[in-house]
Amino acid sequence: MAELPELGRHCGLAACRQLDFLPLVCAHCQVTFCRHHVAADVHSCDKAPQPAEADLTASTRVYGCHVAGCTAAELTPVTCPGCQRPCCLTHRHEAEHDCPPCAAMDTPVEQLAAGQLDSGETVVLEYGDPAQPRRDDVTRYDVT
Known part of the structure; x- marks a missing residue:
């Protein structure tokens, strides 16, 4: 060197x-x-600056889950698109909390298997308030 x-x-x-x-x-x-x-x-x-301590006092709002026996809480509200009830991240899917509106809705795959859909038909599923559809609330399925 x-x-x-x-x-x-x-x-x-x-x-x-x-x-x-x-x-x-x-x-x-x-x-x-x-x-x-x-x-x-x-x-x-x-x-170097010291990292600030997290302030988790009573002023921090938490959102609980409506499922019986669940004690989980989230810092952000999570609601089911079918029943509009608050859920935790574990119970946010319809099948995880026995959602009555979502349980009654057949999926396009089930409808196609039952022969209720014609080939080439487009199925649109809307979640939330149908009077104010949002782009991210619409799922399209093309049946072939």
């Missing part, structure tokens, strides 16, 4: 001091490190 003594830099961590040809600079303390020690928590950077 005597030919090119000015290439690369040594890692700023005293225990490492590895010669690195692609050194990285810490964004907080501006010291050069190798790729293994550039993270602020790895080299114990005293100028």
